[in-house]
Amino acid sequence: xxxxxxxxxxxxxxxxxxxxxxxxxxxxxxxxxxxxxxxxxxxxxxxxxxxxxxxxxxxxxxxxxxxxxxxxxxxxxxxxxxxxxxxxxxxxxxxxxxxxxxxxxxxxxxxxxxxxxxxxxxxxxxxxxxxxxxxxxxxxxxxxxxxxxxxxxxxxxxxxxxxxxxxxxxxxxxxxxxxxxxxxxxxxxxxxxxxxxxxxxxxxxxxxxxxxxxxxxxxxxxxxxxxxxxxxxxxxxxxxxxxxxxxxxxxxxxxxxxxxxxxxxxxxxxxxxxxxxxxxxxxxxxxxxxxxxxxxxxxxxxxxxxxxxxxxxxxxxxxxxxxxxxxxxxxxxxxxxxxxxxxxxxxxxxxxxxxxxxxxxxxxxxxxxxxxxxxxxxxxx
Amino acid sequence: xxxxxxxxxxxxxxxxxxxxxxxxxxxxxxxxxxxxxxxxxxxxxxxxxxxxxxxxxxxxxxxxxxxxxxxxxxxxxxxxxxxxxxxxxxxxxxxxxxxxxxxxxxxxxxxxxxxxxxxxxxxxxxxxxxxxxxxxxx
Numbered sequence: 001x002x003x004x005x006x007x008x009x010x011x012x013x014x015x016x017x018x019x020x021x022x023x024x025x026x027x028x029x030x031x032x033x034x035x036x037x038x039x040x041x042x043x044x045x046x047x048x049x050x051x052x053x054x055x056x057x058x059x060x061x062x063x064x065x066x067x068x069x070x071x072x073x074x075x076x077x078x079x080x081x082x083x084x085x086x087x088x089x090x091x092x093x094x095x096x097x098x099x100x101x102x103x104x105x106x107x108x109x110x111x112x113x114x115x116x117x118x119x120x121x122x123x124x125x126x127x128x129x130x131x132x133x134x135x136x137x138x139x140x141x142x143x144x145x146x147x148x149x150x151x152x153x154x155x156x157x158x159x160x161x162x163x164x165x166x167x168x169x170x171x172x173x174x175x176x177x178x179x180x181x182x183x184x185x186x187x188x189x190x191x192x193x194x195x196x197x198x199x200x201x202x203x204x205x206x207x208x209x210x211x212x213x214x215x216x217x218x219x220x221x222x223x224x225x226x227x228x229x230x231x232x233x234x235x236x237x238x239x240x241x242x243x244x245x246x247x248x249x250x251x252x253x254x255x256x257x258x259x260x261x262x263x264x265x266x267x268x269x270x271x272x273x274x275x276x277x278x279x280x281x282x283x284x285x286x287x288x289x290x291x292x293x294x295x296x297x298x299x300x301x302x303x304x305x306x307x308x309x310x311x312x313x314x315x316x317x318x319x320x321x322x323x324x325x326x327x328x329x330x331x332x333x334x335x336x337x338x339x340x341x342x343x344x345x346x347x348x349x350x351x352x353x354x355x356x357x358x359x360x361x362x363x364x365x366x367x368x369x370x371x372x373x374x375x376x377x378x379x380x381x
Numbered sequence: 382x383x384x385x386x387x388x389x390x391x392x393x394x395x396x397x398x399x400x401x402x403x404x405x406x407x408x409x410x411x412x413x414x415x416x417x418x419x420x421x422x423x424x425x426x427x428x429x430x431x432x433x434x435x436x437x438x439x440x441x442x443x444x445x446x447x448x449x450x451x452x453x454x455x456x457x458x459x460x461x462x463x464x465x466x467x468x469x470x471x472x473x474x475x476x477x478x479x480x481x482x483x484x485x486x487x488x489x490x491x492x493x494x495x496x497x498x499x500x501x502x503x504x505x506x507x508x509x510x511x512x513x514x515x516x517x518x519x
Contacts, residue, residue: 127473129452130497131508132448132455137461140446144445144446144485194446240415242443242465
């Protein structure tokens with residue numbers, strides 16, 4: 001979407017229910033405090049919310065209605081969104097577009113998920129899953145090919161897990177905050193070679209919510225806005241085709257669409273929240289987002305470019321690796337972190353002079369079919 | 382199918398005079414080759430144009446891993462990979478383990494083997510590639 005064909009839209013409120021187990025709470029009980037926090041942060045009342053977009057994957061019918069009926073909302077339109085693990089970011093995008101095009105003055109976005117334990121059981125097991133393929137194995141297969149083609153050292157993947165915990169130590173909302181060493185990562189339980197337990201995100205439950213508003217409503221509310229600069233959504237369909245698995249085509253396409261939409265260059269990005277479900281994914285997405293060249297992800301990870309204090313810090317929140325991964329909530333929570341960073345409210349982990357932030361999330365059934373969403377936010381519209 | 386169990390996925394493949402094969406389909410209309418049978422050609426969209434052809438007797442290993450965190454129905458870690466077939470498609474399959482386990486870039490040949498147990502503990506068969514042995518083994 002071209003910027004000159006839409007209104008300016010901002011995030012004016014964020015709310016996060018830190019990810020954890022929540023064995024005793026229902027999904028509605030988990031999610032509602034995120035909504036309350038986002039509304040209070042925005043300064044709007046519930047009567048000023050025009051619509052809601054709600055992302056989840058496994059929570060059954062009309063989750064948004066079930067959450068909001070317990071918060072006194074009236075007859076607002078509610079759209080429930082599914083795009084696997086990219087559902088949260090896709091809901092953000094749909095809300096952004098709906099306000100940008102003048103359908104609504106405000107919108108609430110909710111991402112919420114209550115997860116079980118262990119490997120994710122996809123509802124529709126495909127041939128690969130039936131034969132025993134798993135989500136971590138998909139990333140391991142991509143990592144192995146990357147190591148084969150580019151000589152990527154195994155330590156580069158481990159370093160991403162080390163970085164994640166280093167950043168998580170600075171984030172009170174992160175779930176796993178103990179530091180780890182490269183050696184500990186490599187020696188932890190094998191999952192799918194080369195990936196170990198500390199290189200795979202855990203399941204988690206939790207919720208995140210945003211209030212977004214048109215420029216007119218931003219002025220009326222008096223809230224501090226963080227502006228949408230651009231959005232990109234792309235898919236990939238692996239239909240037994242011989243494509244390059246070291247390159248997530250959907251990440252490349254979504255990033256390009258977002259940069260074009262925002263009319264910025266990747267070098268303008270100050271801080272990134274990236275879908276690090278697995279360390280291998282983060283390394284490949286560095287390349288897909290254009291943070292480094294193709295084949296250079298290993299060097300980039302090892303040289304500290306994406307660490308706190310580096311050129312472009314990635315996953316200051318600790319990412320999925322240190323926060324865990326409630327599928328529908330993840331993409332919305334990434335936006336919370338970017339908003340805190342751009343507001344200068346990321347206490348203890350603030351990236352200096354962060355002006356433009358990028359959130360990237362990805363979902364799918366292994367590599368067979370999936371969605372990637374990239375969102376760009378900035379301090380100025 | 383045999384004493385070694387049913388195929389894990391119906392119509393996955395079989396064995397003929399030339400040995401084991403995966404079930405492929407070729408479009409009579411445009412020539413596109415796909416894995417499995419389909420009612421609609423993904424390339425030219427012609428309906429009921431896919432005729433069965435055997436594929437995947439051999440291939441080249443594109444990438445591989447060993448899965449240690451196993452879903453139900455597996456007892457011990459197993460090697461898997463993507464195999465690029467000369468028919469122009471890529472398939473996910475198991476790989477022979479141990480010292481002879483194929484490496485990325487190796488030419489591989491298809492076997493069928495019991496891979497995974499169902500909920501009743503019955504073994505299900507599926508494709509497992511091994512290093513192609515040009516000199517026939519003794």
